[in-house]
Amino acid sequence: MALTFQSFKTTLANAVAAAQGACPTLLDLGVGTPGRAMLEGVSGVGLWFQFIALQILSRTRLATSIGADADSFVADFGLSREPGTAATGVVRFTSFTPDNQSATVAVGTPVKTASNIIYDVVEDSTNSAWSAVDSAYVRPAGVASITLPVKCETTGTAGNVAAGAICLLGSAISGIDTVTNDAALTNGSAGETDAALRTRFVSYINSRSKATLSAIENAITEVSADLIYQVIENVDTSGAFLPGNVVAFIDDGSGDVSDAIINQVYAAIDDVRPAAVSIQVVRPKIVRPPVTMTVSINSTGDLPTIQATISTNIATYLNSLTIGESASYSRLIQIAYAASTAVTNVSGVTLAGGTIDLPATSGTAYRAGVVTFG
Template identity: 75%
Template sequence: MAAFIYPEVRVAITFQSFRTLLGNMVAAAQGACPALLDLNVGSAGRAMLEAVAGLGLWFQFIMLQILSRTRLATSIGPDVDSFVQDFGLARLPGTVATGLVTFTSFTPASQSATITVGATVRTASGIVFDVVEDSTNAAWSASAGGYIRPAGTAAITIAVQCASAGTLGNVAVGAICLLGSAISGIDTVTNTTALTNGSDGESDAALRVRFVSYINSRSRATVTAIEDAVTDVSAGLLYQVCENVDTSGAPLPGNVVVYVDDGSGDVADTLINTVYAAVEDVRPAAVSIQVVRPAIIRPAITMAVTVGGTVDLTTVQATISTSVAAYLNSLAIGAAASYSRFIQIAYAASTDVTNVTGVTLAGGTSDLPATPGTAYRAGTVSFG
């Protein structure tokens, strides 16, 4: 049974199998004829009825295709896009993974090095990352158009982003290990933290959910409208909206603070500006808006892991570090960090993990509290 609902009208269609269609036609034909018809298999009458039944199945299929494309709930792929575009909404594209890598020289005293924007590094599997501008980095030089490692400094840590959007840019600690091209004064490169904030394009299911929020927030100066404006900017954004306070948490009637993060803990100025412009479009009169980065806390985590069998302990530790980073980087702004989750992550890393002891989170053995405007992000994981 397929149904399509219009305002005040409900159209219901009962679909039939080939056998049912044929049986109904045989009964109708025989009932309308005073003489006995030859409708046995192989007869001319049977062949004509079977041909018509086949056309009936084809017409049913066409009707199903029409019904599935005229309702967002049953549309897929391009049909979802065309449906929401009629309302001014578009599918969000995938986002690129971003993070920090460390460039090191074996002979730092002999010469300095300049790493220009656009220089590439990559993983052993060939995933490419580009060096990007970060004017807040102490090593950044606008005149050089890149980052400078001074003579005598062995290593500098700078920002990179994956050359391709999607989750393929989410890589484990140490995965970025090759220079894309030779850089004078640089010998090695590595990432000391996992990259986890790359995301694929918005799925059909996610777009359907966002469409409901989008429609419900039109022409409304509400928190939902502000939140929808943020989610329209980019897939995978983490945010928190706080009313009637300033960025310090002190009371400020009529002010709205929007905390935004992309999972990296280091949001670019361009993203902050884009979110502000989107929120400004739905801001009610006499209300002030602030779009800021959350306060980032990168808690240190320690644990001792014992493994059995022939599994490599280093590989298990790398898996744990990556999973810990993914968990922390996915936490909502203002959410608590669970102490027991890290024990669970350690055991889930491999079936050969036999014991996990000495687990501490930021030096303690309790959850980190939920604090408005604060986000917990990946820090260091040490194995005793």
């Protein structure tokens, strides 16, 4: 219901009209008269009561609550605001003399940018370099580099960096000489906004006590609102028909979500699944399509800066694609032109070596790869 508010002037005018209407003789309510002063005082109190009523109404409905008031409202229903997420991605560890010795990279090993933004190596037991015996990643002798998942120590967008920004080892590693991120990291986010919390609250309430697909999807978002997922019923992870099975493909935008997140999502889904229904929580098949293009600019632009912007924006686009969504070839051209008004021409564009969209495939996620400029 829409609320009608009155200004002090309108409130006073109504008070004057009411007083005069209740009196059989003409009242002197001019400015400075005792009667006018009393009505102004009463009108001021009325305006204060109106403000108090507005404050009460704004706090008793989630649609009008903000900040701590929105938090306390949803807390009564067992829901809490999602905190910000730390940026994650993959980093390549390289040796200049790989034949001389192997190298072991422990979980928690720090790497950082020149501005001292620190990232730690996280566990991914499906990574080809992972050694269950050593509980660490191993670069075998003869292999020049290994690519490992990392997570920023700082929550929020501060960890979103361009390709090549992570360039320093936080501590010396025998058998490792350099480190770099071939693709930009783009999935760090600030805490959940009031608007996002209101939207999630509706899904949360609607999925209570229901073993439905929306209940499973809501369970995933309760782990983190920034997770990207695809839930498919009655198939196994290969897509083969399997009645009563639910597969949840999970990613955080990096293409290498940690074991910890996978386990959290499994536990959350297990709480809402019906009896006799099996669940599988797995990473999607990650495809990192290489992108090439030639960009021409006019005299007002700086080519290296524009190329870096294009590379980061392409990474942001690919990392934001949902699982099972196609990757658009023409979007790459659009991103290049939108990077700067100094861009005059974009040519020789290829996506995974071709000039067509990459198809939508269930369980497959396209993520940022290497962008090469001609």
